[in-house]
Amino acid sequence: MALPSASSALSRRPPQSAPTLELSVRRSRLRRRMRAADLLIVACSTSVALAVALYLASGGAAQVVDGPSALNAVGIVAGLVGTDLILVMLVLAARVPLIDRTVGQDVAIRFHRRLGKPALYLILGHLLFLSVGWALQDGHTLVDETVVLFTTPDMAIAYLGLGLLVVVVVSSIVIVRRRLPYEAWHAIHLLTYVAVLVAVPHQLSVGGVLTEGSAERVYWIALYVLAFGAVAWFRFAVPIALTLRHRMRVSSVETVAPGVISLHFTGRSLDRLRARGGQFAIWRFWSAGTWWHAHPISFSAVPTATTARITVRALGAGSARLAALRPGTRVSIEGPYGIFTDVARTASRLAMVAAGIGVTPARALLENQRLRPGETTVVLRGADDTARYLWTEIVELTRSNGGAVYSMIGPRPHGQDSWMSGADLQRGVTITSVFPHLLESDLFVCGPAVWSDAVIRDARAVGLPEEQIHIERFDW
Template sequence: MTTHTAPPRRVAPDRIDRARRTRTRRRLRKADLLVVLCWSSVAAAVSLFLAYGGLSEVVDVASALTALGIVTGLVGSDLILVMLVLAARIPAIDRAVGQDTAMAFHRSLGKPALYLILAHGALLTVGYAMSDGSNVVAETISFFQDPDLVLAYAGLGLLVLVVVTSVVAVRRRFSYEAWHVIHLLSYLAVLIALPHQLSSGAVLADGTLQRVYWIGLYILAFGSIAVFRFAVPIVRSARHDITVSAVETIAPGVVSIHLAGRDLERLQTAGGQYAIWRFWSAKTWWHAHPISFSAVPTRTSARITVRDLGRGSSAISRVRPGTRVSIEGPYGIFTDDVRAAPRIAVVAAGIGITPVRSLLEGSTLRPGEATVLLRATDASQQYLWQEVGALPSMQGSAVYSMVGPRPPGLATWMSAEALSRGVTLSSAFPHLLGSDLYVCGPQSWADLVIRDARAAGLPEKQIHVERFDW
């Protein structure tokens, strides 16, 4: 018996491009909707307070300060819970904007939320002191007679610690592992402040829609974290039974970790994505790291490539075959799915090659559709370069290299030699405006590439960047 296989359907390029544009519009609408929902939650918190007579007791300066203190507390608490939702790694949010963008929004809300909570405490203290005919010091001391308010002050202290350690200049003084542990205190800070919110001042009186709203928001925030940060990764790791199969040195300080598992295709990993990995060895079990796939997983294997950038990554690079591995993810939209234009332009530097290599492997590229520029300071940084040119998807596409240090004193991503020849981003990518630009490398370097792309007139929706900072 002869089995006849139908030839694959050929889809017209214009239909593919229309489908990409449609996907892009949908994704951008989802991103806009996410922003609207975030700010609508703040509006709902204030509206409910007003609807239940929040201003009815404002009769003098003291009561006005108290009411304003309550509003700042409600808005600050709402923003903190929104931050927790953004950090919960909810798949719908990841598909809409990607974890990088979600976490950037998360970080941008940190200082405003803290300032509002500080204003909440200060305004209430002054307002109550004026109403009682007391002073601020005496009123503060009286607050400490209430166990719920003691917990609230403790939560405020933890929030201050979290926000201060999240400032870039301060954060860089910590290892990723230490910073991550401190950041987890934000969960505790929010939880221990909850009792005072439900008990003090009868603002969220029992049986009111206000109380239902706030309890629902707490359940959404902490339920999302419980499900997507803990339950799903535990189930997924058990299902796929991932272990280290081999560790391959590809350059000084750089290794590829080969992983074995079962049904890894069910992870539905797209080229360019990353996962949060935890290696269960004596020196690595206590911390997890976001690391990109450097090859698209097969049914039984996957690969990540790691550069020694600190104690954590150094320990990971020395794990032994047979070590069990847990996974959270995959995450990220540094993928072919976000393409809006007919062509792609790729600029990668150093270990930024890892997501780029899997991106190109997993992309549906037509001959000549991609232009890739690989950047290195010297020959020792040419990680996986040969693999990129050998990918089947890259047939007919151009791969260029730019090796050499940047000129001192100039804010440029290019080598001094290329700059002296008059090379620009537009000359390196003649079809730049008709391309989606993918950039991955050190943050300050990538920012310079993006700066030049914007100056050349490339729309934001066609710029995609994968950052390795935290």
């Protein structure tokens, strides 16, 4: 398939503008999302403030009369705030639709990760300050006080919970996470639920903040019910219901290129998933070699009432096994998720850069757009000719709506941090020569993380506003 190169984009004429009414609708939608995102931040901040208020409402401040009692106060507040942050983390990872529609799962998970270390430090501070404070009050050494605490059943379980939290946070450090298979990392993270639950008994039995029958105790238990209820409902109950309703099965496995396959599915009322082009789902395939691995994979076509499709590149042992799936294999689904869709658009024009297997959400997104002649420009990027996954379909979708498609093939230049090929750089191609009306466009970037970062860096450098840059990451 011969496509114009990126350098030929220099001579293009500006496309027509979208109607003012549609732009107004898009910007109004953006404002609503931004307000909702602000409210989520306010809700998280309020929960932290209320955690501190629990201590004050219980009269704890009046008990601070000397150094040891001050240490105890700091330790109690640190424990309350740290636990509150962990519960917030659970909600962020629960795949709550409201959070997904507002910021997207990738942003929610990034925020979830950022809270991990502060939460752990606060819990460690909780243990340290209380241990020192109690030791001073009892006239014990810190070691003797620790031994005493270990002999208390509720506290011994709390120490176990702390140990589990340390393991979870350490496994999330980038250098550690990259050395772990996804399955091992995921299994370790399931310990978070155990760690949080085993800490409950000592919270209710030690100290006077959450005394039996108090409003503080009722509020704290309600937080736990909310967090674990969200996880139980959205991570387990809803996916089970979706799976039973739609009864999806693998209908065929199509080889797209070496190491790349499309999985075709059949099912019932798949259009009721309301999947939009650009979204992804969490897939589980019930075969002997794959049932224990959940895969976050984008739709490569918008589902119909009875069919759906994803396209997968073998990037590891888990995804490589999918090529061996047999027709009839049962499929479980969670989702769809993500805001890498037309609902995120705010500008009059559409610019898209897709590389590698990143073409899959790009292809589905184009299918789900209402496009006008001259409104869309797509650049397809490949390291070589073997990386033309689904390019023919993308070209047909774009040109059928009067858009332009350009190719950029070749390795990235050695020693330069660029998203373009070395040949295109030598010809003087820039992001603004490819997209001369970039500032009036929504830029959708689909591809490997480092490559995508380079595209976004160039877009920001020419002044493209953040709300017009759209990317979704699946990093675990």
